[in-house]
Amino acid sequence: MDLHIHSPLDEDTVRKLHAGDMVYITGTVYTARDAAHKRMDEALDEGKELPFDVRNNIIYYLGPTPPRENRVIGSAGPTTSGRMDRYTPRLLSMGLKGMIGKGKRSPEVKQAIVDNKAVYFAAIGGAGALLSKAIVSSETIAYDDLGTEAIRKLEVVDLPAIVVIDSEGNDLYETAAGKFAKE
């Protein structure tokens, strides 16, 4: 099913998303990848606040290329989500509702997705030029020194993604290959 959804997410929206649905996301999403996740995790260890409130929000695992003059952002496709797995359950327990990336998640992340009624989307890996067209504004809000790995607040319009793990724990990666496999 094709669905147009808004971010930040709400529980009703998350509940109606099923693995395999194609979604077009409009609203605010935050970028964070390896180095930003490590820093956020350290901040929480030290009892500090995160650079943004993760509640109901979506994190896009993205490190874009620099924008050319008069452009919002450069190439902007997803990075491999699995590298963020060790940090993710903690963020989900704090209310993070969605993640956009690509690739498999750990059993711990899947369980945390179910426990916290969240959703994991895949954007198409290697389509960074195409995906950048859905981003209408970008503002670095934290960890500027990390360059491409800084946290950015993005406004997106109809960013295309696919529901891979839904709030009931269905995982499209586990079922999709079997349908097209041949001996």
Place this chain on the structure above:
Amino acid sequence: MKTVNVKDITDAVRDMCIEATHYLTSDIRDALIESSQNEESELGTKILRQLKDNLDIAGSDMIPICQDTGMAVFFVTIGQEVHIEGGSLTDAINEGVRRGYTEGYLRKSVVGDPLIRENTKDNTPAVIHYDIVPGDGLKIVIAPKGFGSENTSRIFMLKPADGVEGVKKAVLTAVKEAGPNACPPMVIGVGIGGTFEKCAMLAKKALTRPINTSSDIPHIAALEDELLTLINNTGIGPAGLGGRTTALGINIETYPTHIAGLPVAVNICCHVNRHSVREF
């Protein structure tokens, strides 16, 4: 004797960095278009079309095809009768990378110390492989490598008794474990033989051969064909979301090896299998 000035090398490398990250070679582009016409999965077909649209946008709007513009890997083939003037060849290549990645708005993805992990902010140093040959030619190939797929690559130190079946199993194991993480459809470079490091080099180099070509060795060419079928039979499909297009191509390079060993390296690349060549 031929003389080449380092300035010309730096200028060429700068341009190659930008070219390789914005335009794919025709073999990959053609394979992507062909696969979108043959894909059985509806979602897979949609994804393959989007990847083709992505290539068009990258070229026309000068936005890198993928945001991971890679670590710059070079294969330099230099004739014994070539004289490099004006400085160090390695420095000239790194200066070209520095300029290409800065002036070309490419992502700086290299950290200096692998454990301290501070970004070098200009994507240097490059990884450069030199090969010295007779004659007065100088050929530079750049292959910027993204790490989504690089991280899924594998080396298997097989036993001679494992034979060709062991090789097939190794390649399929690497592909299945990589799955959606490697941004399929993949391009797969395989090195068989040599030593631990030699087979890895062969696998990397195999990725720079056009995917519409076959090995010169008949039984290896047949193995390439068989493995491509087996890989596409996994059903992993575009973006790992199911389908018949798991790989666009597989290239195998071989080298003599030791009586006790059968090293196999599988270097996995995504569909953004970039390279650019200059000859002096």
